Structure formats: C-alpha cells, structure tokens
Amino acid sequence: MSATEAPARRPNVFAAAEVCAAVFACLVVFLFLCLPVFAIFERAAETDFFDTISSSTVTEALRLSLLTTTISLTLVVIFGTPVAYILARVPFPGRDIADTLVDLPIVLPPAVGGLGLLMAFGRRGIFGEWLDDAGIEIAFTTTAVVMAQTFVASPFFIRAAKAGFEAVPQNLEDVARTLGSSRSSAFFRVAIPVAAPSLMAGAVMAWARALGEFGATIMFAGSFPGRTQTVPLAIYRQLETGVEAPLALSAVLVVISFVVLLTFRLLMRRAAFTL
Amino acid sequence: MKSLLRLLWRRVPALPAAVALAIALSLLASACADDVAAPEAPTPGTSTADPTAVPTPEPLSGDITVFAASSLIQAFEEIAVAFKAENEATRVNFNFAGSQDLRTQLELGAQADLFAAADTRQIDLAAESGVVVDDHEIFAHNRLVVIVPKANEAVITTLQDLAEPGIKVVLANVGVPVGAYSRQFLIKASDDPAFGPDYGANVLANVVSEESNVRQVAARIQLDEADAGIVFSSDVTTELAAAVTTIEIPDALNVLADYPIVLTTEAEDIDIAEAFIEFVLSDAGQAILVEHNFIGID
Amino acid sequence: MLEVSIRKSLGEFTLDATLDSPGGTLVVIGPSGAGKSMLLRAITGVLRPDAGRITLNGRNLFAGDRRLDLPANERRIGYVPQDFALFPHLTVAGNIGFGLRLLSRSDRAARVAEMLALTGLESQRNLRPAQLSGGQKQRVALARALAVRPELLLLDEPFSAVDAPTRQTLIEDVHRLLATTGTPAVLVTHDRNEAMRLADRLAVLISGRIRQIGDPSEVFSAPVDEEVAQFVGVEIIVPGVVRALEQGVALTEVAGHTIEGGSNVAPGDRVLVCLRPEDIVITPATGGAAPTSARNHIAATVARITPWGPFRRVELHAGFPLVALITRHAEEDLNLAPGTPVTATFKATAVHLVPR
Numbered sequence A: 001m002s003a004t005e006a007p008a009r010r011p012n013v014f015a016a017a018e019v020c021a022a023v024f025a026c027l028v029v030f031l032f033l034c035l036p037v038f039a040i041f042e043r044a045a046e047t048d049f050f051d052t053i054s055s056s057t058v059t060e061a062l063r064l065s066l067l068t069t070t071i072s073l074t075l076v077v078i079f080g081t082p083v084a085y086i087l088a089r090v091p092f093p094g095r096d097i098a099d100t101l102v103d104l105p106i107v108l109p110p111a112v113g114g115l116g117l118l119m120a121f122g123r124r125g126i127f128g129e130w131l132d133d134a135g136i137e138i139a140f141t142t143t144a145v146v147m148a149q150t151f152v153a154s155p156f157f158i159r160a161a162k163a164g165f166e167a168v169p170q171n172l173e174d175v176a177r178t179l180g181s182s183r184s185s186a187f188f189r190v191a192i193p194v195a196a197p198s199l200m201a202g203a204v205m206a207w208a209r210a211l212g213e214f215g216a217t218i219m220f221a222g223s224f225p226g227r228t229q230t231v232p233l234a235i236y237r238q239l240e241t242g243v244e245a246p247l248a249l250s251a252v253l254v255v256i257s258f259v260v261l262l263t264f265r266l267l268m269r270r271a272a273f274t275l
Numbered sequence B: 001m002k003s004l005l006r007l008l009w010r011r012v013p014a015l016p017a018a019v020a021l022a023i024a025l026s027l028l029a030s031a032c033a034d035d036v037a038a039p040e041a042p043t044p045g046t047s048t049a050d051p052t053a054v055p056t057p058e059p060l061s062g063d064i065t066v067f068a069a070s071s072l073i074q075a076f077e078e079i080a081v082a083f084k085a086e087n088e089a090t091r092v093n094f095n096f097a098g099s100q101d102l103r104t105q106l107e108l109g110a111q112a113d114l115f116a117a118a119d120t121r122q123i124d125l126a127a128e129s130g131v132v133v134d135d136h137e138i139f140a141h142n143r144l145v146v147i148v149p150k151a152n153e154a155v156i157t158t159l160q161d162l163a164e165p166g167i168k169v170v171l172a173n174v175g176v177p178v179g180a181y182s183r184q185f186l187i188k189a190s191d192d193p194a195f196g197p198d199y200g201a202n203v204l205a206n207v208v209s210e211e212s213n214v215r216q217v218a219a220r221i222q223l224d225e226a227d228a229g230i231v232f233s234s235d236v237t238t239e240l241a242a243a244v245t246t247i248e249i250p251d252a253l254n255v256l257a258d259y260p261i262v263l264t265t266e267a268e269d270i271d272i273a274e275a276f277i278e279f280v281l282s283d284a285g286q287a288i289l290v291e292h293n294f295i296g297i298d
Numbered sequence C: 001m002l003e004v005s006i007r008k009s010l011g012e013f014t015l016d017a018t019l020d021s022p023g024g025t026l027v028v029i030g031p032s033g034a035g036k037s038m039l040l041r042a043i044t045g046v047l048r049p050d051a052g053r054i055t056l057n058g059r060n061l062f063a064g065d066r067r068l069d070l071p072a073n074e075r076r077i078g079y080v081p082q083d084f085a086l087f088p089h090l091t092v093a094g095n096i097g098f099g100l101r102l103l104s105r106s107d108r109a110a111r112v113a114e115m116l117a118l119t120g121l122e123s124q125r126n127l128r129p130a131q132l133s134g135g136q137k138q139r140v141a142l143a144r145a146l147a148v149r150p151e152l153l154l155l156d157e158p159f160s161a162v163d164a165p166t167r168q169t170l171i172e173d174v175h176r177l178l179a180t181t182g183t184p185a186v187l188v189t190h191d192r193n194e195a196m197r198l199a200d201r202l203a204v205l206i207s208g209r210i211r212q213i214g215d216p217s218e219v220f221s222a223p224v225d226e227e228v229a230q231f232v233g234v235e236i237i238v239p240g241v242v243r244a245l246e247q248g249v250a251l252t253e254v255a256g257h258t259i260e261g262g263s264n265v266a267p268g269d270r271v272l273v274c275l276r277p278e279d280i281v282i283t284p285a286t287g288g289a290a291p292t293s294a295r296n297h298i299a300a301t302v303a304r305i306t307p308w309g310p311f312r313r314v315e316l317h318a319g320f321p322l323v324a325l326i327t328r329h330a331e332e333d334l335n336l337a338p339g340t341p342v343t344a345t346f347k348a349t350a351v352h353l354v355p356r
Helices: A012-046 A049-053 A056-089 A095-107 A110-121 A128-133 A142-166 A170-178 A183-211 A215-220 A231-238 A244-271 B002-011 B014-032 B070-086 B099-107 B120-129 B159-163 B177-191 B199-205 B214-222 B270-281 B283-291 C036-044 C092-096 C105-119 C134-147 C164-181 C192-198 C216-221 C226-232 C328-334
Strands: B061-069 B089-097 B114-116 B132-142 B144-149 B169-172 B207-211 B228-232 B244-248 B257-264 C002-010 C013-021 C025-029 C051-056 C059-063 C077-080 C152-156 C185-189 C201-206 C209-214 C236-246 C249-254 C257-260 C270-275 C281-284 C296-308 C311-317 C321-327 C341-346 C352-355
Touching (some): A049 A244, A056 A231, A095 A142, A110 A128, A110 A142, A183 A244, A231 A244, B061 B070, B061 B099, B070 B089, B089 B099, B099 B120, B120 B132, B159 B199, B169 B214, B177 B199, B177 B228, B177 B257, B207 B214, B214 B228, B214 B244, B257 B270, C013 C036, C036 C077, C036 C152, C092 C134, C105 C134, C105 C164, C164 C192, C185 C192, C192 C352, C201 C216, C201 C226, C249 C270, C257 C296, C296 C321, C311 C328, C321 C328
Parallel strands (some): B061 B114, B169 B207, C025 C201, C077 C152, C152 C185
Antiparallel strands (some): B114 B257, B132 B257, B144 B244, C002 C013, C002 C051, C236 C249, C270 C352, C281 C341, C296 C341
C-alpha cells in the first residue's frame, strides 16, 4: 500500500446540485428583472405606438423630464462634489452627523421629502414665506420639480463621490502640492481625475433617481402638463384613461435610460485606469 | 447522519435558501388565509316547525372589500361602524382613492366586492370593461363648493375672483369626477353674463396643479399652498372648515353629482355586499351621509 | 542648508527632532514607527508641527513662534513618498511634467525630455504607471520631483518597495542623480546598507527623537547610547583602499594595517571595512602565536572597557577604532585593563567591504 493514496472523490451529485442551484438563481433574477421591461415593449408594440409617441402628452412629459433631470444633475454635481470632498478629507466636529444628514433623503419615503420641501419652501413655509413676500413663488413651478429631484438624488451622488475621494491616496495630493499645486489646483488636477469613475457612477445613479422621482415631485410641485408633469407623473395620470400613453412613455424611458447607461459604461471603460 | 446533513447544508448553497423560502412562503400563506368564519350559532326560535312562520335569516358573517371615492372617507367609515353594529360577524375593508384610480385598479385585476364612485361616468366605464355589473344604485348626491384658505391673502370673495390673473387655482384633473364636475361648472358659468364668456378659460389658465383626487385638492388649500380650489360640499369636514372659508356656488351654476354604488363582477360575499348597499340606502345610512354634508336621495 | 527643530504630537506619539544638513545627502535612519515619515511630511509642509522652526537656505519655512507656515506649494521641496504616488491618470511624461505648468509648452517639453534622458525612461514616456515595474516607477517619481529643480529633495524609504536585485541598481541611480543635479537630499530608511552607501551625514531617529547625528562612520562605530547601538549594530566601519586581490580575497590597507577579507572588489577601490565586535578575538600580546586559520592579527592596546549586559565592550586603539565583545570571564582571565597590549584577531570571513 503506498503511503500517499488519492483522496476519496467527492460525490458528483453535490457538484451537480451546486450548478443547478446557481443556474436556477440566475434564471430567476434575470427573468424577474427582464420580464417587466420586455413586457412593456411587447404590449407597446400592440398599440399605435408611433402615434402616441408624437402626442403632446408624451412629448411634453419627456421634454420636461429630460430638461429637469439635466438641471438637477448639474446642480447635484456642482454642489455635491466639493461637499463630498470635504466629507472625505476634512475632519471637522460633527462630521458623522453631517454624513448622516446627507444620507437621509435616501431613507426617507419620497412623500416625506415632498412634504418637507413644502413645509420649507411652500408659500407658508419657513423659508418660503420670505420668498413669497419677495414675490418669488416656488411651489407648482418647474423650479419645484428640479428642487424635488435634487433633494432625492443628491445623496446618491455624494455617497459615491465621497467613496471615490476617500479612495484617492492622500499621498497623491501631497505630492501635487510639493510640485507647486495649490490646494484647489490639486483638487482639480489630481483628486477629481483619479476619483472620476466613482463620480461618474454617482452621477448616473443620481440622474436615474431624479428621472424616476414621483412622490416628492407630486407633493411639492403638483402635477400640471408641460410645467410639472414629468414622465412618472404623466404615466400615473394617463393610466386613468388607458394604457397606451403609459406604455409609450415607459418604453421611451427604458430606451433612453438604457442608452445613457450604456454610454456611461463605455466612457468609463475608456477612461479607466488602475491605481 | 448529522455529518451528512452538515455536508449537504454546506455543499448545496441553494438548500438553506430553499428552506428559508419555504418558511417564508408558509408564513405568508397563513397570514393571507381568510379568517375561519365563526361557526354559525343556531338561530333561536326555530325549533318548532311552524309552517306559517317566516324563518329568521341567518346572521351574516364574513368580509367585504369596498372601493370608494375619496370624498366618501369619513361618511363610509361611520357607515361601516354602524353596519358592523348590526352585523357583528362582518367586517368591511375599504380602499379609498380617486374614482378613476379605483376603476383602473379593478380593470387591472384588483379584487373588490363593491364600487362606490363620485360620478356615474366611472361606473359606466367600469361596466363597459366588465368589472362591475350593469345595475347600479344612486345612494347620494353632492354639490360643488369653492374653498379658499382662511388667511385668504389673495382676497377671493366672489366666484368671479377666481378668474383674476395671478390667482393660483387647484382643481382635480379632468379624469376625476370632481374635476369633471368643476369644468362643467366653469362651462355653465361662462354662459352666464354675470361671468362672461372668458370666465372658464381664465380660471383654467390659473390652474397650477391638477390633483388625482378631491382630498388632495382640499389639502392644498388647507396648507395654504394655493389660493382657491373646488371640492364637494361634503369635503368641508369640521377639520377642513377650521382652515378654509367656503364660497357657495348657486344651484343654477352648480352640478348635482350622482354617487352610484354597484356590485363588482368578482364579488365574493354577495350577501354581505347587498346588505351593505341596503344599509347605505336605508334611513340610518342616509342620515349618516347627510350628517357629512352629502345630499340624500329622496 | 537645512535646519529643522520641530515638535509634533499625534495621539500618544511625539516627534521632537532637531537636525541640520549643510548640503549633500542626509540619511535619517531608524526603526519603523520612529517618526521618519512624519518628519519628512513636516518638512514638506503637508503636516504642520506644533512648534519649532524649519529653515532652508536661510528661508524660514515654518516658525511656530511667529505663526509662519509656508504652504507646501511654496517651499520648493521635492517629495518622493514610499509608494511613489505616481498620478495614475497621467503618462510618464505627464507625471514628470506635472509641476512644470508655469513654463511655456516648449520649455516644458524640453525639461521633460531632459529628465527622461537623465533617468533612462525615454522609451516609457507614454506608458501609464500601472504598466511600469517597481524600479521604473521609482525613477519616474524621482524625475518628477527633480524636474522642478527643488532646493531640497525628500525621499521616504525609496528602496523598500523594490525587489532586492533592483535595489542595488536603484541605489546607484539615486546616488548618481543626486550628484549630477547637485540636489541636497534628506533620505529616510531603516536599512543600514543604504545609509552607508548614500549618506554624507547620518542621523538616527528612534521613538521620535534624533539620538545622534554626524559623520556616518562616526555614528556607526561610536553610537551614543545603547538604543542607537542596538539599532545600528555595534559595528566597526573604517575606510580603506584595496591594495590587491589574492585568490579572490581582497587585501585592504587600513591605517597602516593590511586587512584580509572580502571580495567583489578591484585593486584601487576605496572601501569601508565592516566588522562586528562579536567577531573580534582578543589574545594576549605575547610573541609566537599558535597557527590559526584566522588571517588577521592586529596589534592594539586596550583603550576602554565598558559593561555591556553580561559582556564587556572593549575599545581598542589600533590606528583605527576597533571594538571587541568578550565575556566578563574572559576579561578577568586575560587581566585586561586600559593600556594592556593585545592582539585583535579575526577571520577573513568576518570582513565585509562596502564600496565608498
């Protein structure tokens, strides 16, 4: 008998069971994720799709959604980037509380966010009252839509940006400074490019959240075609009269979202590098 | 044996998940299971076989689901309490929303026994889609009023003021019964020389938001987010009355809203559902509706 | 001319360091956790000391009493951190040119080309840091720092992230670069060989304090206290010149004596002869020593004997400093006292030569 024997072979049935379980799980997930989207297109194809698309209800809602989400995203990125950087780099008293506050809109139901915005910026709101006296009214305007979207979407960007900045080794900025860069120059020339993939991923998530925003919008901005009725609000409203317009809106939204996400992914891959 | 189980547990990752899933599903199933109906107690006084005696009906037991328009919230909840007092073994579950939303939900497959809407249009559409039976009963009427915030900084005192430029008006959207009624009022007013032909258009130009049910319209005014809104007179509850001022709309311009109630085609407990309709139509039910500022049927 | 005298507390650790360097390369040697990186970061300006003063070429960079703290980007001090900190989103050329933004495009290109040539990186100019080897990254970091012509260059453990074979080449490269560009430097390391090769001046930093600073051979051979000695290793390091190579073994002349031992050198090489006191055997200076395999016998006189735990540290005069470590027993048996003539014996295999 040789001193080293081959180890007893594992029973095949367990390996097969593992594979089955894995395949099963994948199937379930993909079906669950893809079937609703596929169903929308399938049903949309049965309707007068192109007529509906060109109807003013659909085009107005799409135009409004694209306009407002672009503005919201711009605001979120412009204001969120320095905030994320400060949260990542500067230890100040109460930073944990600030961190939690920034995350709050994610956890709050959108309706709560909407109510809060109303209480703050509505006509009788804490801040809104002063604005009202100055003749500035925000509720029921497109501005309100942008504010609602910005409110719910900013945590998504700030969290991702903060993680991105935290992953930039402090050494890089230190060296940049010894090479003559001021603090802000090091921020723009080193921190941002190195954190760029996270920033972009955060921007995509924020844009997606803003696009789908419903609860806070309907409460704070109301629902009025062309002015505040974004695509989600339009879908909800149009469902009362039939499924055609909602299907058309949904299908277009899926296509736009897919294209944007894919574009971002390709862009990120080209700009990607390893640290 | 134990080691084999341990081996299985670790080597087949789906197994723990499957077990967890099974537990979860059985819990869910038990939660959804209908309550076991209490066994019917033998009715007293039927032991003697008297051929001329009318048999006392067995007490009703079971649950029904009622889809009802938002304007009916307080009235129907009180009616349900009174109904339960008479029929102890029953329970009435409600789903309140804009009538058009309820119809859409029924069309998309939601289960209910009764549908009570704020106009006949929604019931007709529902009948067309085959989710309710054809016969409906009108059980109440309602009329429109204009409400303005108590502070009334826009100083709206007459109906004509609604057309003033810069006024913020909130209506329900045209698919909601009260929204359709509001526009009927505007059309009637535009025919009236006291308002002028542009009245309706001007008021509509002042609309800043179109809500999906009448309670949302009321909320906007209650929170003083807008200057004026059109709701049902029944919506001016004591709570709302504390925050708003009402401006009456004269009968000639007003709309008499018809509130129909109808069985759905998927109704399960038809006996209880019909008993509920009867109760709503009865003196007791009508009294409650009138108490909540509805107009009873005669 | 660099003068540093600073104090900085971080948690339980306090750095309280005073050092100076007239130019050339100052090597700060010390165990990990001694505060070496902290010291460098304070000099660069990214870490603010609690108190003290930092002066470079007569310019005050930091003066705690006068609340003066020149920002890092105005100090003209280059910095090569331990992990090189190359900008991953820029090419080699981009990295090197990073600090040259104020130059015109053509000037910048010329300077970058110059640094690429100096560090032998021309063929890598368009690669990204991720595509470089450790040694190449090191050279890019150096080129980048030197491109802006700093008045002082700080290097934090520059060779620790590189494998052993590359290390030797790199050490020579750094030596050559610093000499060619004439840049004064402060280099921090825990490796004594690197210190010996590169230091014009040597400082020992242990637990946040500079224990000793001075000529490298002085520090190595005459450690000021036990902790320093334990870190530098009580070693004998004396300069000499290789006279000949016999059968692969070098004969080096040191202060009139010939020391046999060591290899990989050529006649004429200037070297440092390194010996460990544990390898020195003291025999009484009686004539007619019995033949042994030990090749080196140096006549010496006992200069001083100090206790060293259970041992005795015997310092000897031999024309150059020699130290032997013997037991107390041996000291008694041999009747050693200051002035006693002895012979210091050691094997050729105990000799270690470091090119100078």
